[in-house]
Amino acid sequence: MNQQGIRKRQQQMEKGELTSLQLVDQYLERIDAIDRGEKGIHAILELNPDARDTAVMLDAERAQGTVRGPLHGIPVVLKANIDTADRMATTAGSLALEGNHPDKDAFLVSQLRAAGAVILGKANLSEWANFRGKRSISGWSGLGGQTRNPHDLQRSPCGSSSGSAAAVAAELCTIAVGTETDGSIVCPAQTCGVVGIKPTLGLISRSGIIPIAHSQDTAGPMARHVEDAAHLLTILAAEDPLDSATVHIPIDRNVDFGHGLTPTALRGARLGVVRSYFGVHPKIDRLMEPALDRLRDLGAELVDPVEISTDGQWSESEFEVLLYEFKHDLNAYLSALGPNAPMKNLADIIDFNRRHAQQTMPHFGQELMEMAEAKGPLTEPAYLKALATNHRLTQAEGIDAVLETHRLDALVAPTGGPAWLIDTVLGDVWVGGRCSSAPAVAGYPHITIPAGDIDGLPVGISFMSTAWTDARLIQYAFALEQTLIP
Numbered sequence: 001m002n003q004q005g006i007r008k009r010q011q012q013m014e015k016g017e018l019t020s021l022q023l024v025d026q027y028l029e030r031i032d033a034i035d036r037g038e039k040g041i042h043a044i045l046e047l048n049p050d051a052r053d054t055a056v057m058l059d060a061e062r063a064q065g066t067v068r069g070p071l072h073g074i075p076v077v078l079k080a081n082i083d084t085a086d087r088m089a090t091t092a093g094s095l096a097l098e099g100n101h102p103d104k105d106a107f108l109v110s111q112l113r114a115a116g117a118v119i120l121g122k123a124n125l126s127e128w129a130n131f132r133g134k135r136s137i138s139g140w141s142g143l144g145g146q147t148r149n150p151h152d153l154q155r156s157p158c159g160s161s162s163g164s165a166a167a168v169a170a171e172l173c174t175i176a177v178g179t180e181t182d183g184s185i186v187c188p189a190q191t192c193g194v195v196g197i198k199p200t201l202g203l204i205s206r207s208g209i210i211p212i213a214h215s216q217d218t219a220g221p222m223a224r225h226v227e228d229a230a231h232l233l234t235i236l237a238a239e240d241p242l243d244s245a246t247v248h249i250p251i252d253r254n255v256d257f258g259h260g261l262t263p264t265a266l267r268g269a270r271l272g273v274v275r276s277y278f279g280v281h282p283k284i285d286r287l288m289e290p291a292l293d294r295l296r297d298l299g300a301e302l303v304d305p306v307e308i309s310t311d312g313q314w315s316e317s318e319f320e321v322l323l324y325e326f327k328h329d330l331n332a333y334l335s336a337l338g339p340n341a342p343m344k345n346l347a348d349i350i351d352f353n354r355r356h357a358q359q360t361m362p363h364f365g366q367e368l369m370e371m372a373e374a375k376g377p378l379t380e381p382a383y384l385k386a387l388a389t390n391h392r393l394t395q396a397e398g399i400d401a402v403l404e405t406h407r408l409d410a411l412v413a414p415t416g417g418p419a420w421l422i423d424t425v426l427g428d429v430w431v432g433g434r435c436s437s438a439p440a441v442a443g444y445p446h447i448t449i450p451a452g453d454i455d456g457l458p459v460g461i462s463f464m465s466t467a468w469t470d471a472r473l474i475q476y477a478f479a480l481e482q483t484l485i486p
Contacts, residue, residue: 006070006174006228013062013073020055020062020073023174024118027075028052031121031172039153043166045080045144046088047121054118061116070231070258072116077173079164080122080144081129082106082219083208088119092210093127093141095360096343096352103338106208107240108177108219115235120173123163129184130160131212131326133364135427138162138188142360146422149192151457155419156428158191160184164222165192175232176222181212181322183436185220186448190415190460193450195229195481197221197474198436200467201443202249203233205240211333213325214245215387216440226449226478230257233470251468263482265475267299269409271463272306272402277413280432283454288414291451291461294483295412300476303406308438310401314393318441320386327372346373363424394442400466410465410473415448418457435462445470447477451484 004012012018028047035041048054058073078084081092083102091097105113112119124144130136138159139147147162149155150170157166161178165188168176178185180198189196197220204219211217221232234257240246273292278285296302331345343349350369353360375383402408417431439446444467451461461480463473 005225006074006231009074009174010070010072019059020118021052021059023073024051024055024075024120027120027173034170035172041150041153041166041170042145042147043123043163043170043172044077045093045122045124045141045163048119049087051075051118051120058116058118068114068116069235071112071235073118074174075118075120076112076232077120077123077164077167077176078109079125079161079176079178081125081179081210082109082177084109084119086119088122090210091143092129093125093143094349095142095356096349098143098342100337100342102208104208107205107238107242108236109208111235111238117235123161123167123176125161125163126159128369129179129181129210129212131181131322131368132366133361134367135364137363137422137424138428139166140363148422149419151193152419154421155457156191156422158187158416158419159428161222162188165189165194165196168192168194168222168224174223175228177219177232177236178222179209179217179219180440181216182318182440183433185222186415186436186446186460186462187433189222190448190450190458191419193453193458195223195226195450195477196448197229197233197470198439198446199233199237199470200445202245203470204236205238205243205246207240207242211326211329213322214329215321215325215390216443226474226481227258227261230261230474230478233257233474249468255471257471257474260471260475261478262475263479264299265479266295269300269476270407271295271300271302272406272408272411273302273304274307274411274413274435275305276307276311277432277435280417284414284417284432284459287452287454287459288461291480291484292412294480298479298483303408306402306406306408306411308398308402310393310398311438312434314390314441317386317389317393318437320382321390323368323372324375324378324380324383327375328378364427390441394438398438399442399444399464403466410463410469410476413462413464414451415460415462418454418459435464439464443467445473447473449477449481449484
């Protein structure tokens, strides 16, 4: 299947060369061919039984002259921690939530449906978005098994939006939605060789998404091209009265992130090269240097090196915040599901996992859940101090400080390293990837695009900056992408 971008697909549908139903069927055939079975990728946890009917309806609308926008008739895959009020379940990959059918779409799903997207299915993920045990395996869940990297089935897709990234990379969908708390969009995107956008916290509603921590959680687009990710972000970005973080944000709500994408966007941009994120592996560094040269050729002024002087100092406070917020936020999500919810709180899930340990914990445990359950309410001084420390070290004394000191528009760094072998004994073996933490904890935007590969394994390059600079970073990434596309 020759993967085309959204614009090309829309042109084909406008000319009558393609229908949404045909596109859905093409993806379903490909999923059946390469995603299933012992040697499959296992990116898709569940298919939407209503996808074909939705495509037929949208084709009929087009025939009558109604096109809702650039996503009309385009299939999209959702991470399986995003609520849909349909015949698909929302499980976070956990056997404890098997059969969980919320009675309301997540706000972002409502946006997608209104825009004419076809919800093709739910993507597998690292169970509980990789917040369960200390020796977790990216891409593994009790319900979905092990998602594999499409570039090498023995290697990890990274987590936790592993299925979303693998589905895009393997051409099982046009676009996908992932979620991130710290690295869970950008790591799988770069490891699978696709574009991933972790937006500013509050740009996309979090309501109706199984949470880890509200101070860092956000959904975000994944696609093969920056332009496609930008179109998806335009639809996802909207004010939701149920999510206070989306209210009164200081940018135009009608912004079109696909507008103004030009190869000249980097002219005059001042970019700081964060060299502390280099040095993980010489092959990664050698791959980055030509990309930095292209940035210079495109008119960017590189300030090299710069550093985030507080880098890593927030690791303990971040973990403390995640533990507190996970318990609070997950209990709130489960409570909102109503009396028919399969689990009522975090304690129920821990108990379920213990009683079904052979099925739920064959490879690693639930130490993080147990540590979270031991925490108190969000009024405790330990939590409030840790949250303030997070924001101080990553915002005012972190990213904002280095941007201001060097008069920078953005920071640039390698997103991470190539995919490691899947290991059910030792768990994940991370290679690089430290650059995700500062923007994640700060709630600032981060975009990764493919920079090339090492022995056939993709590696990404990242752009990061301060809050609400998402459009600028997308423009920079698009300009660089045009020189990196074969």
